[in-house]
Amino acid sequence: MASCKATFLTVNAFQIHFNIVKAANPVVYKVTVKANITLKPGESVLQHVDYTALPKGRTFIFTATHPTTSNTIIDANTPHACLVTNPT
DSSP, rough: OOOEEEEEGGGGEEEEEEEOOOOOOOOOOOEEESOOOOOOOOOOOEEEOOOOOOOOOEEEEEEOOOOOSOOOEEOTSSSSSEEOOOOO
16 A cells, blocks of 8 residues: 655645555345336336345445446445436
8 A cells, every 4th residue: 555645736735645555356146126127218216136145344346237226336335226327
């Protein structure tokens, strides 16, 4: 882990301290929807999904593979739901 500092001289020498950490190996979790849904054009719904329980103390990014869902960052406390929208 590398400790770094960014200084903004034009903003009264404002400083931001941050750490650079090594990214962990990717973990693949499959997310599945509990039931089929049909959305009207422009409609959105918060849909219950199933996935394996996540380890505590870490965050994960779920990368969407369907155009009606979006990428999200979650942790062990995030509810098992995702926002699905019909953009047409």
